[in-house]
Amino acid sequence: MELVTALYLFPFAYIVYLVCKRAVRKRDECCYMLHYECFKPPEDRKLSTERCASIVFRNKRLRLEEFRYLLKTIVSSGIGESTYSPKNVVEGREASPTLKDALEEMDEIIFATLDKLFEKSGMSPSEIDILVVNVSLLSTVPSLTARVVNRYKMRADIKTYNVVGMGCSASLIAIDIVQQMFKVYKNMNAIIVSTESMGTNWYMGRDRSFMLSNCLFRTGGCSMLFSNNKKLKHRAIIKLNYILRTHLGSDDQAYKCCYQKEDDEGYPGFCLTRHLPKAAAQAFTQNLKVLVPNILPLRELFRYLLVSTTWTPSDLEKVGKGLNFKSGIQHFCIHPGGRAVIDGTGKGLQLTDYDLEPARMALHRWGNTSAAGFWYVLGYMEAKKRLKKGDKILMISFGAGFKCNNCLWEVMRDLKDTNVWEDCIHNYPIKTLVNPFMERYNWINDDTLSFVRLN
Template sequence: MELLTAIYLFPFLYIAFLISKREIKKRDQHCYMLHYECFKPPEDRRLSTEKCASVVLRNKRLGIEEFRYLLKTIVSSGIGESTYGPKNVIEGREENPTLSDALGEMDEIIFATLDKLFDKSGFAPSEIDILVVNVSLLATIPSLTARVVNRYKMRPDVKVYNITGMGCSASIIAIDLIHHLFKVHKNMNAIVVSSESMGTNWYTGKDRSFMLSNCLFRAGGCSMLFTNNRHLKHRALIKLSCLLRTHLGANEEAYKCCYQKEDDDGFPGFCLTRHLPKAAAQAFTENLKVLVPRILPLRELIRYLIVSKTWTKGDLEKVGRGLNFKTGIQHFCIHPGGRAVIDGTGKGLQLDDYDLEPARMALHRWGNTSAAGFWYVLGYMEAKKRLKKGDKILMISFGAGFKCNNCLWEVMTDMKDRNVWDDSIDNYPIKKIVNPFIERYSWINDERLSFIKLN
């Protein structure tokens, strides 16, 4: 009798064993973020209105029309007077940058954030198994990852990946890479470093499509520590729930809407065309078609199918129209790429001022720091003590190519640590963002501009 019972029970016990084994394997594949450190440049790099004006007026190629365009763009950009510029630009050497300038800029950002990351997390460089560095506009030999390995004397078996050319959404691409590596390697610790090489890519011509990048992009960076070791789960800040990448590179118009090239006069720069909003809307639409069923509750999906007929493709402000994203998400971490991107995304997802406040304030305080921008937004949420255990955070990014990379995080603990916002968080939110450029420099006309250039 006991033998028969054992025979009958064996299949069920075996199935239970397989299910248990699968669940254990899934737990090993989780991606936890343990710590992150954003970069705060020295105060002598701060781009006040006067410093910005001096940088603009140094460009002898600008006429009064270009000057007025810059004036209008800076005023409407959503960027304040506390952002930071690269050292060589602040010192007036943007016309002839050197490789030393580029490496010095990267070393300062990368090593400052990593030093703090190791110090505050308690991890040693020798405990890191995977290292990913993403800087889109700088590729050196040896690579930037090799510079990190050399500086911290990391183990010879550390897995290193150097990502270039991926633009503002590269941070999520790096995390996606780590997440896939975590699926095949147990108990791994990984670091992602996100920044951008601004100083040696400062545009010095007069084409308006290129000048826009000078108005938006600023110096910054972030280092993050991840693990799939479930025994470290209690130390995690957030856990990755899902991640989705969309690429419209096959579409010629989308491919060329953000493009690094030379202008008609031979000056290199980063061109942002009028097709960018349309490309962003198309990429966002395709991404949400797959992402939404994974992040919103079934009742909201059913309601949407009943009241709506189709997705809107042509306008960023209408992409998610009809869906109530707040049924499954508490916080929206929108890349602070510019005021138009933040506002357009907010309208499409039907978000209010409270939801958009972190991205708007990060743009005002730090500017567009490219792939590092998310983490300044997350830092704002943490500094304001918004992030509670169990909350969901949707990160939304756009990047050259054209790409839309989004992911959902779950908050693992009440987040309230001190961070890079410490000395300025009490000044935010700013109810009305006023840029003083028009007030201080609108008096400049052709004659005065010529006089300034001559002197």
């Protein structure tokens, strides 16, 4: 009888424990985002279908079968004709990039977003206590953080962190770094800069597992301003409620599913293997087992206790079975890494087209901008005036390693500021997300491919 009573009481005791844990976390932690600025490249960098074709044709190594693979991939990628390419690729120098190209690319994105961030927030560079810059594919000496400190003549006691190799999840890793610092130091202001070095990492070979990155990744970046000073709470746009990081690096298959290396012919690139969906499912499942009881309301926690034992790493769809994630979350900010990532996450969490719209439209308009992608999705929500005071936003990301990093935000006031979506938001949502590449270039055969290259 005592055992039966204990079994019945256990779920209630567990719920009480979680409620107390949340209360302590809310009291002790404070991380406000005051402002963010996404990068909008110059219009002459825009990748129309014709410009994409000219870049593809420049790779003399591609045979007809690889060309048709690229054709099919671009068409089904969910990316439109308004994304942007690095300057050296537009100018036809992707085969021989230089360090100068990489630094100029970073300077343009980082300084443009930071200039606007300081201007619009009213915060001076001398008021920044913590600086985190994340660029996965570029490590320089001095570091990129040092480059920022030098440009804005920041204080000598500023705490800087240069994050590399973390992939599309780097933004949330940087936020975690800032949050941990906020636990130690009071009344601090922090800046995070998230972007990626695309121009000097363009793949020039013909291995299909490497070619996918050229189809998905595009130019973009974002700078964000955070503070744990409660006196600035009235200026905050969102507040961090919870963040969770899951890492499957100990699993060899997951570790190697997204990998920077050289192909069999010696061409460097970023390899995306067929094991990626499985790794994502495993990481997402393990992540949600911890995340769910920390973010959903009490009525859903009881249901969580009943269904979580049925979740399996090999079946992502079971993650959302029996749970209503929208009972405590109004908005889902999924990293726009690709159509398969967005659709798979949406299916696993039983989300609607309305929930997935911001990620799908951000992918169509901007492409996969790596760690900066979240903020283009958030910008879409803001431009559509979806974000109201008290709303909860769940950010979901995947990254090389293999990682799944998620966090929950709370909207501090109705958001309706202008951003990079201002000039095009009236065109969205777009119902048909098929790129016209196939329609315009499906006629290519061996003879015409040779002819086009010669001309």
